Amino acid sequence: xxxxxxxxxxxxxxxxxxxxxxKSMFISQPSLSEALKSLENETGLTLMVRTNRGVxxxxxxxxxxxxxxxxxxxxxxxxxxFIKKKTSKxxxxxxxxxxxxxxxxxxxxxxxFGMDKYAFAVYETQTHEVIExxxxxxxxxxxxxxxxxxxxxxxxxxxxxxxxxxxxxxxSIYAYLWCGHPLAGRNEISIDDLEEYPCLSFxxxxxxxxYFAEEVMSTxxxxxxxxxxxxATMLNLMKGLNGYTLCSGIICTELNGPEYKAVKLETDGVxxxxxxxxxxxxxxxxxxxxxxxxMKFQDEVL
Numbered sequence: 001x002x003x004x005x006x007x008x009x010x011x012x013x014x015x016x017x018x019x020x021x022x023k024s025m026f027i028s029q030p031s032l033s034e035a036l037k038s039l040e041n042e043t044g045l046t047l048m049v050r051t052n053r054g055v056x057x058x059x060x061x062x063x064x065x066x067x068x069x070x071x072x073x074x075x076x077x078x079x080x081x082f083i084k085k086k087t088s089k090x091x092x093x094x095x096x097x098x099x100x101x102x103x104x105x106x107x108x109x110x111x112x113f114g115m116d117k118y119a120f121a122v123y124e125t126q127t128h129e130v131i132e133x134x135x136x137x138x139x140x141x142x143x144x145x146x147x148x149x150x151x152x153x154x155x156x157x158x159x160x161x162x163x164x165x166x167x168x169x170x171x172s173i174y175a176y177l178w179c180g181h182p183l184a185g186r187n188e189i190s191i192d193d194l195e196e197y198p199c200l201s202f203x204x205x206x207x208x209x210x211y212f213a214e215e216v217m218s219t220x221x222x223x224x225x226x227x228x229x230x231x232a233t234m235l236n237l238m239k240g241l242n243g244y245t246l247c248s249g250i251i252c253t254e255l256n257g258p259e260y261k262a263v264k265l266e267t268d269g270v271x272x273x274x275x276x277x278x279x280x281x282x283x284x285x286x287x288x289x290x291x292x293x294x295m296k297f298q299d300e301v302l
Contacts, residue, residue, distance in 0.1 A: 003075055005039045006068040008032055009047065013065050017054045063162070066137040092286040093121040095133040096143035097214045098202055098231045100252035101300075105293035112289060124231065127214060128207035134276050135161040140287045142276040143294075145171075145248070147269065149218070153211040158276060167274045168291075169298045173216055174249035174262035178238040183263065190266040195223050198243040200234050203227040215246045216269050235260065248273060250297050 011021040018036070022029040040047050047061035057065060073091075090113070096102040106122045123133060133139040146154055146165065158165055175189050181197075183189050199222040202214045210218040226243060228234045235256060237243040248271050249262040275291065277283065283291070 001039060001042050003071065005035055006072055008035050009039060010065065010068055010072060012036065012048065012055055013057055013061070016056075018050070062136075066135070070137050089117045089119045090286065091119045092284065092290070093123070093133075093139040094141045094143065094290060095123040095125060095130040095139040097127060097130060097145070098124050098234075099143060099248070099250070100231065100255045101250045101297045102143045102294065104252045104255055105290055105297070108293045109286060109290045112293075113286060126202070126204045126207065127212040128204065131157060131161060131163065131276065134163055134278065137278070140277070140284060141290065143273075144276065145214075145271040145273050147216050147271055149216070150211045150213075151272075153209075162279045163276045164279050165274050165276050167272055168294060169273055171248035171250065171271045171273055173265045173267055173269045173271060174247055175244045175265050176238070176247040176249075176251075176260060176262050177244040178242065179259050179261050180239070181242050181244070184261055186263050188264045188266050191217070191220065194244060198224040198226050198237070198241055200226050200228055200237055200243045200245040202234070203229050216271055217246060217267075231256075250300055 008021065008025060008027075011025050012018055012032070015021045015024065018032055019029050022032045025032065036048070043064070045060040045064065046058050047064055048055045048057050092109075094102070094106060103122065103124065110120055121139070123129070123139060125133075127144060130142040130144055134142040144154070155165065175183075175194060177184055183193055186193075201218070204212045226237060228237065234245060238260065246265065247262060249264070251260070251262055275294070
């Protein structure tokens with residue numbers, strides 16, 4: 001198995017066609033087909049299905065693509081640095097459920113490295129996409145939580161995707177609301193106290209299973225509910241409609257502003273915050289520092 005074979009495979013996967021990939025790689029179509037067949041013979045896997053309309057990657061092919069991209073990218077970084085004597089951009093990407101503290105840790109990581117050239121990315125997105133981004137090597141780290149309710153399902157999905165969950169810290173459950181909310185002065189709030197106010201939750205798109213909900217108690221029969229798809233909208237609805245959401249209680253006032261607060265919910269439920277990575281992979285220097293920034297919030301767990 002050679003680097004060139006991997007490059008050929010990536011080109012076919014990106015174009016969806018052997019003929020188009022052959023043109024882009026300046027190689028004859030029969031030669032490219034032979035190289036791909038040799039790659040499949042070496043791996044003992046069927047990596048793609050060939051049809052008259054192009055090629056479709058098999059599950060094994062999708063998994064192999066992730067590894068091939070990583071190897072090709074690392075080779076380019078080494079080539080730029082040692083052969084072409086170029087200063088390559090340092091890359092780092094993280095995906096997360098909607099947590100302001102995780103965004104804050106990303107901000108501090110960027111400030112810490114302060115490099116002239118970098119290509120960083122942060123994806124605050126749906127639960128399933130967090131998992132998919134790490135699985136497909138789009139992100140080095142994914143941030144999400146486990147609870148008694150979702151743990152079995154999420155861990156099964158992670159195992160099937162060859163991902164690992166690493167715990168960060170446990171958090172009690174809080175109601176997150178506007179400081180002007182009628183219940184904002186309470187020390188604790190029961191779910192019954194909140195019945196007359198709209199419960200806000202992040203929409204999970206086509207994967208809108210209770211197990212993928214970013215908020216605990218997703219199966220509770222709320223009287224009023226509103227789905228949103230970004231954190232800014234949720235904050236606006238908290239203020240405009242006295243809405244609330246359920247969260248970990250870790251508040252980043254620097255990003256969300258001082259107009260919001262967390263009040264403990266009367267429940268024994270726990271959110272176990274953690275991060276996911278590919279199995280048997282080592283974190284980059286940037287990834288390790290990002291986790292150090294995340295762990296600083298352990299002291300702020302309410």
